[in-house]
Amino acid sequence: MAVLKVIEILANSEKSWEDATKKAVIHAGKSVKNIRSVYVxxxxxxxxxxxxxxxxxxVKITFEVD
Structure with a gap:
């Protein structure tokens, strides 16, 4: 059984909402492993x-807890 956790992150971009979402995931990935999904x-x-x-x-980022 997997245990999942959700964190909420705010991000911005001068280009687009899509770019802001990508930046949020990249930034979260620096300290959070096993990211499963992102919900805008x-x-x-x-x-x-x-x-x-x-x-x-x-965004809400879901990741698996070890």
């Missing part, structure tokens, strides 16, 4: 001068 809980963007300045995601 929320998406938002900040605006500067009437343009999107950056894309933000709130």
């Amino acid at each position: 809980k929320e998406q938002s963007a900040s605006i500067k001068n009437n343009e999107v300045a950056d894309f933000r995601v709130n």
Whole structure:
């Protein structure tokens, strides 16, 4: 039987929500092993001068505990 844990991470990117999600997984992978999945809980963007300045995601990352 596998034991799974879920953590919540906020990340941002100037490119896209997809890039922000990838950054969240890469950053989590530096200290968390056995990542199984990522769930994008929320998406938002900040605006500067009437343009999107950056894309933000709130993700849940699931990983297996040894």
